[in-house]
Amino acid sequence: MSIQQPTFELRDEDELSLELIEAQYALKQSRDKKNAKSVLVLVSGIELAGKGEAVKQLREWLDPRYLRVKADAPQLLSNNQTFWQSYSRFIPAEGQIVVMFGNWYSDLLTTAMHVSKPLDENLFDAYVEQMRAFEHDLQNNHVHIVKVWFDLSWKSLQKRLDEIDASEQRWHKLHGLDWRNKKQYDSLQGLSQRFTDDWFMIDGEDGKLRDQSFAQYLLQTLRELPEHQTKVTQKWQQAAIPKALLAPAQASLEKEDYKDELRKLTKKVADTLRYDERKVVIAFEGMDAAGKGGAIKRIVKKLDPREYEIHTIAAPERYELRRPYLWRFWSKLTDSGKITIFDRTWYGRVLVERIEGFASTVEWQRAYNEINRFEENLVDSQTVLVKIWLAISKDEQALRFKAREQTPHKRFKITEEDWRNREKWDDYLKAAADMFERTDTDYAPWYVIATDDKYSARIEVLKAILKQLKAD
Amino acid sequence: MSIQQPTFELRDEDELSLELIEAQYALKQSRDKKNAKSVLVLVSGIELAGKGEAVKQLREWLDPRYLRVKADAPQLLSNNQTFWQSYSRFIPAEGQIVVMFGNWYSDLLTTAMHVSKPLDENLFDAYVEQMRAFEHDLQNNHVHIVKVWFDLSWKSLQKRLDEIDASEQRWHKLHGLDWRNKKQYDSLQGLSQRFTDDWFMIDGEDGKLRDQSFAQYLLQTLRELPEHQTKVTQKWQQAAIPKALLAPAQASLEKEDYKDELRKLTKKVADTLRYDERKVVIAFEGMDAAGKGGAIKRIVKKLDPREYEIHTIAAPERYELRRPYLWRFWSKLTDSGKITIFDRTWYGRVLVERIEGFASTVEWQRAYNEINRFEENLVDSQTVLVKIWLAISKDEQALRFKAREQTPHKRFKITEEDWRNREKWDDYLKAAADMFERTDTDYAPWYVIATDDKYSARIEVLKAILKQLKAD
Known part of the structure; x- marks a missing residue:
């Protein structure tokens, strides 16, 4: 050997x-x-x-x-x-x-x-x-x-x-x-x-x-421990930004239609998740204020909290930083039950960490393949992975930010950092484009839902889950 | 209700x-x-x-x-x-x-x-x-x-x-x-x-x-979260220091006798541990250089590493300090297999933390009962707990410290801190006395092994384990 x-x-x-x-x-x-x-x-x-x-x-x-x-x-x-x-x-x-x-x-x-x-x-x-x-x-x-x-x-x-x-x-x-x-x-x-x-x-x-x-x-x-690799060897090919991200849909659903469809879909999603023998991991990424929280709320509407766990991912703690960046997700998945929902995910490596420089160039460029392997291992082990990107237009984000600032109990959702991230809007679009290009796999495809209409986005999220579970 | x-x-x-x-x-x-x-x-x-x-x-x-x-x-x-x-x-x-x-x-x-x-x-x-x-x-x-x-x-x-x-x-x-x-x-x-x-x-x-x-x-x-309790309400009764701690035995075993007995006992301990259906936790405390490491080595002599786990307890990490002091031991016990050995334990709360002021007076005074309850829970759940205190004389410690300092590959075992702890020798004796007084329970008694002779100490440790397993 x-x-x-x-x-x-x-x-x-x-x-x-x-x-x-x-x-x-x-x-x-x-x-x-x-x-x-x-x-x-x-x-x-x-x-x-x-x-x-x-x-x-x-x-x-x-x-x-x-x-x-x-x-x-x-x-x-x-x-x-x-x-x-x-x-x-x-x-x-x-x-x-x-x-x-x-x-x-x-x-x-x-x-x-x-x-x-x-x-x-x-x-x-x-x-x-x-x-x-x-x-x-x-x-x-x-x-x-x-x-x-x-x-x-x-x-x-x-x-x-x-x-x-x-x-x-x-x-x-x-x-x-x-x-x-x-x-x-x-x-x-x-x-x-x-x-x-x-x-x-x-x-x-x-x-x-x-x-x-x-x-x-x-x-x-x-x-003789090797030094960390720092030399960038490949010439990076920036992927083209998908059109949907540049111009999210504007058409809006009527409230009554939305309510009807929502009722049917939340029930169908709950039933499908319950009857599926596999574990299900639902992973959300997207621009700030794109509606991740609202979408998650609708997914679990007809479920009992004992049926799922939601992880809202913030910056890693020091003890987590001392291990591979995927480690904190490995451990969350080890403890998890049937349905696990991530509000932000391991893709932070190629999004915020890339953009803010928390990961070196070599590190984030390498991460796409690492993430693909991680996801393939999961899917091979009877886990269905649903990856959803929520996109809104920059104008819509500004409206939502301002609305949050004007609503006292929503103000916590919006900080200086969000405004700073907004200045890096184009960087995030580029990072997202590269991410789709490299991690949209057969076993774990991305569902890009790009619309300024909250109602439509929520309906699309539910449909995406059904689709990935082959129940649409 | x-x-x-x-x-x-x-x-x-x-x-x-x-x-x-x-x-x-x-x-x-x-x-x-x-x-x-x-x-x-x-x-x-x-x-x-x-x-x-x-x-x-x-x-x-x-x-x-x-x-x-x-x-x-x-x-x-x-x-x-x-x-x-x-x-x-x-x-x-x-x-x-x-x-x-x-x-x-x-x-x-x-x-x-x-x-x-x-x-x-x-x-x-x-x-x-x-x-x-x-x-x-x-x-x-x-x-x-x-x-x-x-x-x-x-x-x-x-x-x-x-x-x-x-x-x-x-x-x-x-x-x-x-x-x-x-x-x-x-x-x-x-x-x-x-x-x-x-x-x-x-x-x-x-x-x-x-x-x-x-x-x-x-x-x-x-x-309305209550403030942390800081007021000391009880008048503390310092326990008398056990004579054995003040004057450890000096008699020494002949090397040949030691070897014979060791051979028999390591085998008997291994057999007994293996055939017992219960989990076994062996907890070591004692003065620095009292021979905890050497004793542990003999316990596992005839065992395979897959049969036990040894935890050498150092100062808690920051994320551990943010939880109850017993928490890091709970989690070690949850992962543990059949035999778990602790080189230093949860008793740090009433020893080093008491003496160095890392725990407040109220906290360490309360800890005895907390520890008793923790141990009783374990013993009620089919775990045998063997608690061993190794005592040596202050002179013997000085000899061992110096020997360590003069042996290059043992020098790491001895630091400035050990010499500083040594200055608090009497405080440790008092803390140990209080600990025996309050945590020497029917379900988890202390085995105090006080001797300046390494060979005797190791033999006594093995006998204590057999005794607590009712196999002596």
Whole structure:
């Protein structure tokens, strides 16, 4: 599985420990700085090869206060949860090291080896590719990934199985594969050959060398962490601004017609959402005062609050800024129930963060593909994603801003910042155009609803949801 | 269930909204300030009384960016999870309002009404009392609790059931009780009478008045949030310092005897932990350099890292400081598996926080009972809690500090702060004495291991674990 492997020799343990701690502290001190990083160590391999011992030894050599070991028994991959979902909460923050002993690879191998339903090789390879892509995105977002495979020959494995005592045997039996079965062993080894070539292989034969190789490899990694990419390599192709955004519809619905249609549609949306077996995520973006809040109110009109959750997204908190920008959405989706509505979303990366410079050029330019992969993972896991952009004209926005300012209980909705954003109207149009160009996918298309008429906008939103749920 | 109920009349909605938003912003701005608060609204009641509508309406009147509605279908209380465990992550941070629609009371009622195994009334009352106590502790830790019951007469309920459509009927049937059953309705009403008298009752008959009563009650609450308690009312009785702490044992184990015994005990501890069906939490406190890390290393010697998690507790992060001090431990326990080891614990509240003044006198004096309740909840939920205090003499500490300073890879363990803490040696002894006096309970006794001999200490730790697991 690996093309070029570093080799390590035994060193003085105290010196190694000292150097590890120094490297760990340097990482810790990078927090909130320009080249801040975190390190995620994924550990996998043959049972009894000594993964556990190596991780324990590492904990002795490092400062344990700043090392988290997250170790779970493997779980089967499921078709309604992305492979990263149950682990996303434990993705390290800047400055941290997390060892995941029990991770998406152990889940994949367990699933592949599952006796009643073994995975076919194509599906296995597709998963490996998805994992590689996910890790690539983590790396770009400053979570450095280290993957270590602990290997052990069949003969040594059998010998070790003979030697361990009953309670350990029982434990290994409960949590692993049948390690007495040569065919299973061989097919596991075969599968691990299909992993990508960035795994570091450690031979579990010699305990001391095994532990030191693991620690020295981590040390080397900590010392050679790549700098954040800042160089813009591609020439940016600004997309053309869709006509609808430049000239939103002006036709307005009669109040009576609106009310009739609204009644029918809110009911149909509620029924459809309820009867659909999938999870549904509805994501709103659009200009300020375009009517996101009002549209959401109509979506949930015939639903009970126990059926949905609404997340109104504000600027990230400091602890969120220390992790990949998608992290705060991963965790919201992990807790979520059947229907989740986002009033502003992860697209902030390519909208406000692009325009205000909170994300560097490299970062926002890279984000489109990252977001596409994130959304594809969700959709592949039985989630329907409805993305809605609400557009109004600049004049209409001015009218609504002023109306808000003149209504005491709506004044909170409008601040100096909104007026400042308005000055960047054209930048937002450009950013939106690029976003549509790059993230309007088959699995998660954009619904652009451009009208100065509030009633029409709300009706269109409901229709868009029905359409994406294939219920229109 | 309530002795004195405020009454509200219909008001101008826009004015009400404005006042709510102002109160919400005042709360938000209290964050990180002297009288910072959060508000947790628990909503329960009769189905179709309009809880959902009232919560939705509240969301319209408030600034939705700073209101989180957490709404889950009720779940049965289980005997291996505390009633607060699945909700603890959603306890609001300072400045926030969270509405929990679906909370420990809805779980309790659902459990009590569960057809195959209804709860008996004594057990029901015991739960209500535990919940009251938990909420009391939340309040003292700046999470203000608002409890609202939405009521509806049998006749109106039946009428509403007649009127709702099929998809709503189906949803309510899936998630609730049988609301067509008069006997069930009556027994639910009977149970709710057993709640404490701090619930605000809202009649669900009139929709407008219902929504406004809910909102106006919250407004009144927000305006009348109590100041943090600062007045010390009790005269503090300093406990006598246990002799063992003043004169730790000096006898030392021979290395060979130690090794023999260690081998036997690590194996026995591993076996016992593995075969016990309960969760196990092992909590370490003690003077700096007393050997907590070394003891932990021996506990896990014969275990696989997938069997346990070790939390090394450092100073809380800012987002943790915005919540009750126990919150960060609640969440660690929620994620945890079978065996969880804490290197320093929630007792920091009555040790370092007391001594350094991070907790006020009222706060640390109150904490003993809070901690006892927290631990009792855990133990009642099939968790074994082993609390270990490691004591050494002041001279021995000096020797170990110096040894650390002279060992390059151990130098990180010793900082200026450790030397400063050492100057407060006597304060720590006093704090420890008070802690033993007040938190050495039947369900979670302290094991005080006082010896200057590292080997003996490690052996005693293993024996203490076996003893608390009743396996010695």
